[in-house]
Amino acid sequence: MNKSNISKLKLFLVGLENRYAENLSIFKDINVVYSTGLKTFKGVAKIDNNLLKYNFNGVTKEISISELFNTITKEAERYDSLSLIYSERGEIISITADNKNVSVKNTQIKDIESNKKSKKDDFPGNTSTLLNRDYYIKVGKADALLKEINIMTKDGKIKNDKVRKYNQIDHYVELLSEILDDLPRNKTINILDCGCGKSYLSFVLNYYFTEVKKRKCHFIGLDYSKSVIDSSKKIAQNLGYRNMEFHAVDIKDYKTDKNINVVISLHACDTATDMALALGIKLDSDIIISVPCCHKELLSQYKYDPLKSVLKHGVFKTRFADILTDGMRSLLLEAKGYDVSVVEYISPLETPKNIMIKAIKKYDENTEAMDEYMNLMYNFNVYPALYSYLNEW
Structure with missing residues (x-):
């Protein structure tokens, strides 16, 4: 990814870092997927015993949210695009980035109506x-x-x-x-x-x-x-x-x-x-x-x-x-x-x-x-x- 969009990505991640600090008790996980051509590489960060742990390429390590986002932006330089999903209870925030654009979207988890009515x-x-x-x-x-x-x-x-x-x-x-x-x-x-x-x-x-x-x-x-x-x-x-x-x-x-x-x-x-x-x-x-x-x-x-x-x-x-x-x-x-x-x-x-x-x-x-x-x-x-x-x- 080009430097200009890497800089935009960093700004969005700063916002997520602040959100994480404010809403830690309802944080669920972060999933990131890097893509180059047809190849994809996945990373997952979760809370375990009150510690944030990040697994990427088969290696899991304890990490602060700041260190995690620094790692993600550095890795993004090596790939064509990335997709990041930040999950909280009741809401997800998705960030997509490539050489053309960086965008963010907030999504409320919608109701799933039951198909069968109880009698x-x-x-x-x-x-x-x-x-x-x-x-x-x-x-x-x-x-x-x-x-x-x-x-x-x-x-x-x-x-x-x-x-x-x-x-x-x-x-x-x-x-x-x-x-x-x-x-x-x-x-x-x-x-x-x-x-x-x-x-x-x-x-x-x-x-x-x-x-x-x-x-x-x-x-x-x-x-x-x-x-x-x-x-x-x-x-x-x-x-x-x-x-x-x-x-x-x-x-x-x-x-x-x-x-x-x-x-x-x-x-x-x-x-x-x-x-x-x-x-x-x-x-x-x-x-x-x-x-x-x-x-x-x-x-x-x-x-x-x-x-x-x-x-x-x-x-x-x-x-x-x-x-x-x-x-x-x-x-x-x-x-x-x-x-x-x-x-x-x-x-x-x-x-x-x-x-x-x-x-x-x-x-x-x-x-x-x-x-x-x-x-x-x-x-x-x-x-x-x-x-x-x-x-x-």
Whole structure:
């Protein structure tokens, strides 16, 4: 290649070098093909154990991005043309260069629509089917993710027994999408998943906000079980999601210097939900999202004589305990300066534990809400775990 176009190539590579530094956590690989006549020579650069490694002519070496691009421009002098593909999650940048021209093109990875529409009869015995809606986590584009979290078969179909989970996580993304759009765009969003389990929700949100919304984000998963944390680490490694970290730790024992923007908790059992809410409040998180699971704590505590004749029935007493628990959680969030809304996350036909608490930090502490909360504690003779955790921390 001539010197003039080599100089143009260098300018494009400087831009890629800056992009690499800014978006390292979503970088996938660089493929370069040199051509002379009918002969081609290929080089591949990938991240391995946080090191960039470049293989060319059967030799692999550790290399910095600057050294890599210097090597590519020097090699380009020996050939008639080159084609370079720079791949990130959700986007590729291609550079072509020869003696006539140097050009660059950005390409979004497009959706691949499924040719087969799922019908109700395809899922016998299930209450769930694929819905007639525009999914946020699309079959085709998100196949690698859906297969890794065991929702999709190897041949690209949603598993019969995973349709319900697929619908749930997609609706969760829908509910969070607009809320997270309000977060600042000039910094990395730190998202803390409390009681993450196998972290399916974090993986799905990571995919959506990184590859669809093009937002910089970092995920932290917490769970006391080392085995599920190890499983989450393995999935992240398989997917190449380097903007994630996982810790086998009790929620109440977690400490961080990071500015946490979002705290999420999906079906954390009983008072584990309270730990997650308390941690979110303690960290002054911008957003707290919780879908509570079982409610046992207040059931054995609360008493309310005006409703004694009604609450003598165990079913009513249990259901009222659920309402009281989540109602007081929501009120205490308000007292701590959050704008709170409570919605049905999914249909109660899917699961009775379908309440989502959404809290957005808007104000200073609300003393009136705190007084109401204290009155409820007195009137119902309860001492909720959330209040206890906040006092302890």
